[in-house]
Amino acid sequence: MSDSSAKTPTILVIDDDTEIRYSLSRVLSSRKYAVIEAPSGEQGIAMVKKGPAPDLIFLDVRMGGMSGIEALQHIRSVNPKQLIILMTAFGTAQTAIEAMKYGAFDYVMKPFDPAKVLALAENALKAHADLRAVSDYKPSINIDDYREGMVGSSPVMQDVFKIVGQVTASDVTVMITGESGTGKELVARSIWKHSHRANKPFIAVNCAAIPDNLIESELFGHEKGSFTGATVQRIGKFELCDGGTIFLDEIGDMALQTQTKILRVLQVGDIQRVGGSETLKVDVRIIAATNKDLEAMVKEKTFREDLYYRLNVVRIKMPPLRDRTDDVPQIVDFCLQSLVKQKKARVSKVSPEAMAVLTRYKWPGNVRELENVIYRSAVIAQGDAILVKDLPVDIRSAAGVPIEPQETGEVAAAPASAGSSIDTALDTVFAELKVSGEGILPRLERAIAQRALRAEAGDEARAAKLLGVTKTALQKLLAD
Ligand SMILES: Nc1ncnc2c1ncn2[C@@H]1O[C@H](COP(=O)(O)OP(=O)(O)OP(=O)(O)O)[C@@H](O)[C@H]1O
Ligand SMILES: [Mg+2]
Numbered sequence: 001m002s003d004s005s006a007k008t009p010t011i012l013v014i015d016d017d018t019e020i021r022y023s024l025s026r027v028l029s030s031r032k033y034a035v036i037e038a039p040s041g042e043q044g045i046a047m048v049k050k051g052p053a054p055d056l057i058f059l060d061v062r063m064g065g066m067s068g069i070e071a072l073q074h075i076r077s078v079n080p081k082q083l084i085i086l087m088t089a090f091g092t093a094q095t096a097i098e099a100m101k102y103g104a105f106d107y108v109m110k111p112f113d114p115a116k117v118l119a120l121a122e123n124a125l126k127a128h129a130d131l132r133a134v135s136d137y138k139p140s141i142n143i144d145d146y147r148e149g150m151v152g153s154s155p156v157m158q159d160v161f162k163i164v165g166q167v168t169a170s171d172v173t174v175m176i177t178g179e180s181g182t183g184k185e186l187v188a189r190s191i192w193k194h195s196h197r198a199n200k201p202f203i204a205v206n207c208a209a210i211p212d213n214l215i216e217s218e219l220f221g222h223e224k225g226s227f228t229g230a231t232v233q234r235i236g237k238f239e240l241c242d243g244g245t246i247f248l249d250e251i252g253d254m255a256l257q258t259q260t261k262i263l264r265v266l267q268v269g270d271i272q273r274v275g276g277s278e279t280l281k282v283d284v285r286i287i288a289a290t291n292k293d294l295e296a297m298v299k300e301k302t303f304r305e306d307l308y309y310r311l312n313v314v315r316i317k318m319p320p321l322r323d324r325t326d327d328v329p330q331i332v333d334f335c336l337q338s339l340v341k342q343k344k345a346r347v348s349k350v351s352p353e354a355m356a357v358l359t360r361y362k363w364p365g366n367v368r369e370l371e372n373v374i375y376r377s378a379v380i381a382q383g384d385a386i387l388v389k390d391l392p393v394d395i396r397s398a399a400g401v402p403i404e405p406q407e408t409g410e411v412a413a414a415p416a417s418a419g420s421s422i423d424t425a426l427d428t429v430f431a432e433l434k435v436s437g438e439g440i441l442p443r444l445e446r447a448i449a450q451r452a453l454r455a456e457a458g459d460e461a462r463a464a465k466l467l468g469v470t471k472t473a474l475q476k477l478l479a480d
Pocket of ligand 1 (some may be wrong): 186187
């Protein structure tokens, strides 16, 4: 903290080991911290209760008498915002992770490196000050005003909304283009919801995800026995969608042969099941989308020109997020409020610095990427606001924020010369575990599993993927 007017922060060290208290006090006193000490959890709690509450507490996990975890819960019940860093010996990481759930800011392993302890204290105090600074956060939107799920007041998005409004009254075919994650499907659904077809189905077909030889039967259905494997009759999407709206997503990935069939629906409004002779009338509105350059494909003759003109009656171009950065705060607030509504996170604020980083980033994955980043950061955030430190490293560094090497996990997990340093670390781990008398592998597996879970912010599916095991296997590792 560089604010010279701020009072000297007080740090309380709670540990039953005199030597640890002594050495930690020395390290912390070497900076501008006033250090007070307590030799047990009970006495530490008494000091917090009596007040004034310290700015930060270093709390030992394993103590005679009350455990650090118990003390942590007590202190947080007296003072829910109390900033606490746990101290733990190697091997008690399990407890430390549990403690993070009860609201510890971080934990440090013993024996500790003085520079690390100081950096940790400074980061914790800075985060706390940042959180206080956003206490008067005013969200840019209220989610209840946006039932559509679409926000954005930039002129380009306002234009999009205008066209959406104009095409809802008719059955005109709409082509939506734009980069991945810009909201093409959202716009398609919005057109449908506002149209007279709203009480009939909306069916989305991802043309890129269905193999060429199956797409025809997927769209138009097939008769029993029309090809090998067609053991029963099948009703296609167009038939199912009668009276409704069909969304042909990734239309640029459709084979020429299927393009011809789609053209027929558009021209005469009827379909034939594969292997069938009957012609069926269907009344379907088509909305198509692609992130491909269809004009170029028409020139290369990989997309039928006549179909192109049939689909491209009204064109909606979704602007990439980097061209409408004014919308970023609104999308951020929208995402946070919907996460809170779905009880997936409790964070509802963003610090001005973090918002600036989010606004500066180029978002190659557009709104979808921003949504994911907000979710991740909201889960990791420890207070009620997302701070710069909660944003993914790549986003911070792209925005020119210096990344500190002592930052927990993320940076340390990817050393530049991985090979030799991993070997060295493994040698140390092996040497220590060999003498501990416990089975080495189970212990190691559990420790790695816990780290993966922490790295993925508690998301078991992603942690399992990171480890290369199934979710069940991960749960077993953690339970052992
Ligand atoms: N303007 C917006 N306001 C709020 N959320 C949005 C907005 N635009 C898109 N989103 C959200 O971003 C995500 C991606 O949107 P959508 O799936 O519609 O994009 P897409 O263009 O179809 O992407 P892709 O090309 O990858 O299929 C969705 O979760 C959507 O709800
Ligand atoms: Mg899509």
